[in-house]
Amino acid sequence: MKRVTFFINNGEISTDDGKTILQAALENGIDIPHFCYHHTLGIDGNCRICLVEIAGNPKLVTSCTTPAMEGMKVLTDSIKVKKGRAGILEFILLNHPLDCPVCDKAGECVLQNYSYEHGYAHSRLEYPKEHFPVKDLGPDIYLWTERCIKCSRCERFLDRISGTGELGFFNRSVKTELSVFPGKPIDNLISLNIVDICPVGALLDKDFLYQARVWDMKRTESICALCSAGCNIEYWDLDNRLKRITPRHNASVNIDWICNNGRRSYKLTDRDDRLTEHKLRGKKISLDEGIEELINFIEKTVDKYGVESIAAIGSPWLTNEENYLIRRIFGAELGARLAVLPTRIEGKDLPFPDGFTIRAEKAPNARGARIAMGLKGKKGRELDGILQDTKSGKIKCVVVFNGDPLLSLPSEITIALRKAWFVAVCETVPSGLSRSADLVFAGNVSTEKDGTFTNYDEYTQRIRQAVFKPLDSQPEWKILLRIAERWHKEIKASNPSEIYSEMAKKVKFFKNSDFNLIGSKGMYCKE
Amino acid sequence: MAVKFEPMLTKFAHDPKQKKIAAYIRHGGYKAAEKAVKSFTPEEIIEIVKKSGLRGRGGAGFPTGLKWGFIPKDNSKPVYLAVNADESEPGTFKDRLLIESDPHQLIEGIIIACQAIKSETAYIYIRGEFALGAGILQEALKEAAKKKFIGKKIFGTGKKLDIFIHRGAGAYICGEETSLLNSIEGKRGYPRIKPPFPAIIGLYESPTIINNVETLCCLPHIILKGAEWFSSIGTEKSKGPKLFAVSGHVKKPGVYELPMTVTLREIIYNICGGMQDEKRKLKAVIPGGSSTPVLTLDEIDAVMCFDDIKKYKTMLGSAGVIVMDESVCMVDTAINLTRFYCHESCGQCTPCREGGTWLLKMLESIEAGAAKKEDIDLILDVCSQIEGRTVCPFGDAMVWPIQGFISKFRAEFELHIKSEKCPVEKDRGIRR
Numbered sequence: 001m002k003r004v005t006f007f008i009n010n011g012e013i014s015t016d017d018g019k020t021i022l023q024a025a026l027e028n029g030i031d032i033p034h035f036c037y038h039h040t041l042g043i044d045g046n047c048r049i050c051l052v053e054i055a056g057n058p059k060l061v062t063s064c065t066t067p068a069m070e071g072m073k074v075l076t077d078s079i080k081v082k083k084g085r086a087g088i089l090e091f092i093l094l095n096h097p098l099d100c101p102v103c104d105k106a107g108e109c110v111l112q113n114y115s116y117e118h119g120y121a122h123s124r125l126e127y128p129k130e131h132f133p134v135k136d137l138g139p140d141i142y143l144w145t146e147r148c149i150k151c152s153r154c155e156r157f158l159d160r161i162s163g164t165g166e167l168g169f170f171n172r173s174v175k176t177e178l179s180v181f182p183g184k185p186i187d188n189l190i191s192l193n194i195v196d197i198c199p200v201g202a203l204l205d206k207d208f209l210y211q212a213r214v215w216d217m218k219r220t221e222s223i224c225a226l227c228s229a230g231c232n233i234e235y236w237d238l239d240n241r242l243k244r245i246t247p248r249h250n251a252s253v254n255i256d257w258i259c260n261n262g263r264r265s266y267k268l269t270d271r272d273d274r275l276t277e278h279k280l281r282g283k284k285i286s287l288d289e290g291i292e293e294l295i296n297f298i299e300k301t302v303d304k305y306g307v308e309s310i311a312a313i314g315s316p317w318l319t320n321e322e323n324y325l326i327r328r329i330f331g332a333e334l335g336a337r338l339a340v341l342p343t344r345i346e347g348k349d350l351p352f353p354d355g356f357t358i359r360a361e362k363a364p365n366a367r368g369a370r371i372a373m374g375l376k377g378k379k380g381r382e383l384d385g386i387l388q389d390t391k392s393g394k395i396k397c398v399v400v401f402n403g404d405p406l407l408s409l410p411s412e413i414t415i416a417l418r419k420a421w422f423v424a425v426c427e428t429v430p431s432g433l434s435r436s437a438d439l440v441f442a443g444n445v446s447t448e449k450d451g452t453f454t455n456y457d458e459y460t461q462r463i464r465q466a467v468f469k470p471l472d473s474q475p476e477w478k479i480l481l482r483i484a485e486r487w488h489k490e491i492k493a494s495n496p497s498e499i500y501s502e503m504a505k506k507v508k509f510f511k512n513s514d515f516n517l518i519g520s521k522g523m524y525c526k527e
Numbered sequence: 528m529a530v531k532f533e534p535m536l537t538k539f540a541h542d543p544k545q546k547k548i549a550a551y552i553r554h555g556g557y558k559a560a561e562k563a564v565k566s567f568t569p570e571e572i573i574e575i576v577k578k579s580g581l582r583g584r585g586g587a588g589f590p591t592g593l594k595w596g597f598i599p600k601d602n603s604k605p606v607y608l609a610v611n612a613d614e615s616e617p618g619t620f621k622d623r624l625l626i627e628s629d630p631h632q633l634i635e636g637i638i639i640a641c642q643a644i645k646s647e648t649a650y651i652y653i654r655g656e657f658a659l660g661a662g663i664l665q666e667a668l669k670e671a672a673k674k675k676f677i678g679k680k681i682f683g684t685g686k687k688l689d690i691f692i693h694r695g696a697g698a699y700i701c702g703e704e705t706s707l708l709n710s711i712e713g714k715r716g717y718p719r720i721k722p723p724f725p726a727i728i729g730l731y732e733s734p735t736i737i738n739n740v741e742t743l744c745c746l747p748h749i750i751l752k753g754a755e756w757f758s759s760i761g762t763e764k765s766k767g768p769k770l771f772a773v774s775g776h777v778k779k780p781g782v783y784e785l786p787m788t789v790t791l792r793e794i795i796y797n798i799c800g801g802m803q804d805e806k807r808k809l810k811a812v813i814p815g816g817s818s819t820p821v822l823t824l825d826e827i828d829a830v831m832c833f834d835d836i837k838k839y840k841t842m843l844g845s846a847g848v849i850v851m852d853e854s855v856c857m858v859d860t861a862i863n864l865t866r867f868y869c870h871e872s873c874g875q876c877t878p879c880r881e882g883g884t885w886l887l888k889m890l891e892s893i894e895a896g897a898a899k900k901e902d903i904d905l906i907l908d909v910c911s912q913i914e915g916r917t918v919c920p921f922g923d924a925m926v927w928p929i930q931g932f933i934s935k936f937r938a939e940f941e942l943h944i945k946s947e948k949c950p951v952e953k954d955r956g957i958r959r
Contacts, residue, residue: 045720046876048916059915065720087912091881124905127888150874169715169874172698174884176874 006072013068021063021074022050032076033085033114035092035199036151037064040256040354041160047151049092049114051084052076060084082118089119095130095174096200097146105201107214111149130174138166138185140192140206140260145177148202154178154194161257163353164188178202189350189358193257196246205244207264212238220466221248221520223453224262225317225446227359228343228366230455230522231258235266235447235466242266242447242467250521252459257356266447275427275434275442276471287474290439291483294399297422301396302334309396310336311386311420314373316343316363317403318476319451319463321499323365323372324507325480325491326401331374332506333488337395339382340369341402341409359456363404364446368454371509387416397422400433401476403443409433426476442473449475450496452518454525460513461522532760534784535748535768536741540628546663548670551631557676559747560638564682567750572643576746578754580766584621585611585739586816586845588765588833595644595736597726604733608641608649609711609725612740613695613702615654617817617867619847621770622740624782626653626660629744630667634690636743638676639750641688644736649690652707655697664692699871703919704737706873717875718919741770761787765832765843775850776803787832787843795827795850807852811935815844817864818924820931821857841931856951857936858943861929862890868925878913879922885909886929893940896947903940907933 002017008030015024020043025032035047043064051060055073060081063074075081093115100106132145155167155178166186170179180186186194195205217236224231224245232248245266247258278290285293301309312330314323323340330336343363350358375382389395398420402409414432417423425434426441434440446453448469454460469475477496484491493499500515513525544550551557563572577592598606610633614622625633637649653661668690672678679687693711695701701710705719708730729735745767749757758766765787771794774780778800785798791812795801802809812822814831820841822829829836833843851860869883889906892898910926917923933940942950 043720045918048877048918051916067722084912084916088877088916091877091885091912094881094885125885127885127892130884149877150880172874173869173872174874174880176880 004070008074024068041156049088103201110199142204153197161354208244212243222463223461225364226262226265228361228456229359259358269445279440307335312399313339315341315403316366316369320368320372321496322476323369324503327373365453399424402427444469444475537784559750560635563639563642575754579749579757584741598734606646607730607735608646609737610651612653615699618849619816619845621772630664636746639746651692655695700873762832771846773848776852791827810853811851813849816847819844858894861932876918878916882913
């Protein structure tokens with residue numbers, strides 16, 4: 001493609017032919033204030049804040065609409081530009097209620113930032129402002145109409161990204177207001193993204209309304225565990241309580257979006273009935289006692305019935321490292337039979353017009369679990385075999401690492417596995433299996449541990465611990481490492497990063513990768 | 528004023544039968560269209576119109592032939608002609624006359640323009656309030672279709688041309704060419720970002736030419752009488768006959784067809800019979816529709832052509848001349864116009880949407896005698912923050928008259944503030 005070279009504030013910039021000044025500037029890390037331009041929503045040119053001066057042009061131009069030309073000299077901070085920009089900001093703030101102290105967006109509001117950075121300290125308006133009511137736009141969203149700056153990002157999102165088109169502008173002039181059509185609320189599965197792209201506090205999430213100030217919360221980069229898409233997200237917690245989830249940009253995975261269910265998924269793990277202690281037949285025990293009990297039973301059973309009588313089951317809700325440890329400890333070192341729990345399929349994949357897709361496979365690590373476990377055959381064949389042999393009494397002892405925080409296991413699995421003499425389960429919430437199991441370990445959900453997930457596309461990404469784990473519960477990798485410590489001293493690892501290095505040595509898929517190189521954007525591990 | 532000037536566009540405007548195709552043909556109609564369809568190539572028509580020096584009559588005065596030439600040569604999409612009949616500028620009512628009294632002249636112009644730009648579909652975007660005109664045009668289209676001047680196989684050739692009438696819904700902004708296109712497409716009347724210009728990507732993402740009604744009405748006469756005849760009228764850069772819509776305090780307001788060598792003084796005192804009330808002095812004249820800056824008594828010797836009038840920091844615009852005598856308060860007039868522009872601002876881009884109402888509130892406080900001395904400079908500053916910063920020229924159209932009134936009549940604004948009330952003895956005639 002043809003490249004053009006031009007200058008911004010005397011710095012040379014090179015960009016693809018046809019790109020506008022603003023696009024080229026943003027690509028090169030130069031910030032020109034902008035509201036209505038969004039890289040996924042295209043150019044609209046309505047906010048006019050991105051004014052720049054082009055040498056030889058008497059008029060200021062909007063950088064979002066002006067294509068970069070060879071040799072062009074652009075000034076983004078001349079006195080003329082500063083005055084023009086401040087003028088636009090003055091207009092935008094003219095009828096804005098300036099209620100930052102009670103606005104949820106305060107602290108992450110683009111208008112607030114620009115106003116401090118580029119605006120006038122005083123308003124020259126001496127007349128009453130325009131007033132509009134707060135509107136209920138649907139099950140998830142409120143519109144603070146007065147705060148709206150009419151940048152139309154939300155309208156364009158609903159037109160182009162979700163393809164549902166619920167929002168529109170009504171009336172004209174200063175009375176222009178955003179609204180839904182009568183009887184047609186905003187009710188689609190990715191609607192809440194418009195709250196994120198709103199540069200001001202006009203569109204607000206009902207769920208997060210008045211919950212916390214954004215500067216008080218801690219942010220943790222992670223991956224959504226709700227489906228196999230592997231959307232990049234950020235957990236926001238206030239004093240160890242998750243308050244909201246927002247999407248992170250990742251062009252190879254979720255672009256800039258997440259679905260509403262993913263956004264609410266933090267609630268699924270924040271439950272009162274979480275397993276908080278390890279139990280042996282209903283009695284509280286320590287982790288080490290539990291491990292001792294498990295190992296003793298397995299050793300006795302192996303002596304008597306051979307390794308064929310032992311089965312270990314991993315899960316698509318666990319990280320690659322954990323599944324790998326199950327394979328290493330129970331499969332490679334002991335020789336027990338291995339399987340992975342089935343993923344849950346709900347309906348069909350739901351693609352949206354711009355390519356963002358909600359996956360039907362409701363597990364975050366279905367691909368990774370099979371790869372880390374080294375399972376090559378037809379999906380589910382190993383598990384079917386184990387269930388059959390447990391029913392027939394061939395398998396005496398099963399160790400299940402469940403990890404699914406949402407739903408207990410399908411009843412046919414529970415019923416079959418109960419037939420074993422000794423059932424050890426690691427779970428996060430009580431299920432039919434853990435209620436009847438001999439040994440129960442309290443595990444952790446994905447918000448409480450570190451590790452990696454590999455999505456449907458075999459793209460591997462990091463998850464990170466956002467909140468503390470409840471009481472005695474331990475992340476599965478830690479429980480597994482404790483078993484290894486007691487049993488196989490040669491596994492030398494003390495954290496997910498080291499487990500990953502071990503795994504990279506043994507599993508071809510992860511051969512050329514490194515835990516710390518995955519970073520926040522993820523990577524394709526395939527050679 | 529040229530001695531031998533004979534009206535062409537409005538020659539038969541007073542004949543009520545002219546609406547009928549029979550009368551129009553009897554007066555020599557559709558000969559030019561036939562000539563254009565049968566014996567000229569598109570390039571030849573463009574060449575003739577370029578040579579004639581015809582400039583767009585909608586307000587900007589862009590050379591018509593040049594505009595036609597902007598359609599990409601390697602274009603494979605259909606080409607559209609959009610006729611801008613959304614005449615909504617306060618003080619302008621020339622197109623209305625052409626549409627209502629001589630609809631076939633416009634249709635013939637459309638046929639010629641479509642030959643030049645190789646278009647087979649034309650849309651007449653007519654202002655919603657022109658219900659009468661829309662009906663007359665519809666009737667005329669039917670007659671023309673019956674005669675096979677439009678439709679399939681026009682004039683017995685293999686060419687075809689469909690003309691549709693699209694009635695607006697009463698928004699001034701839809702007279703701006705790109706929001707006109709959005710409106711035809713069924714979208715909200717928001718102006719588009721330029722570039723791309725409509726000649727490249729216009730209606731339905733295809734090359735589109737937008738021409739004013741009066742511009743198109745000139746075409747039959749250029750084709751019949753030749754480019755030389757057309758360019759012999761008027762000044763060096765403003766050729767051909769021009770319609771002037773005169774309103775306000777003159778004895779004979781109306782639409783007059785004149786060459787662009789005429790001065791404002793001649794229009795007011797010779798053609799329109801002088802001031803309505805001779806005891807009152809002329810105070811101000813808006814020369815080209817409400818968005819052009821005002822002229823004072825000392826400036827009425829301005830020649831009404833596209834270029835000369837720029838010396839007075841105003842424009843010919845759509846040539847809607849509004850004459851005001853000394854009973855008119857300039858602050859009041861500014862309020863009247865600003866109220867119109869505030870109401871019609873489409874709301875898309877920030878400066879015009881927010882700034883307009885602020886300006887209106889400030890002007891109203893001056894009129895009410897509640898303003899401070901600094902407010903005049905604040906108004907000018909706000910104007911400068913709007914001017915040239917908007918998506919379409921609407922922002923300019925809003926602030927130019929205000930800037931004009933303040934620069935020419937600043938003393939009157941100051942007097943309002945000093946005496947804390949409006950000092951002008953008003954004739955309530957034009958208020959609200």
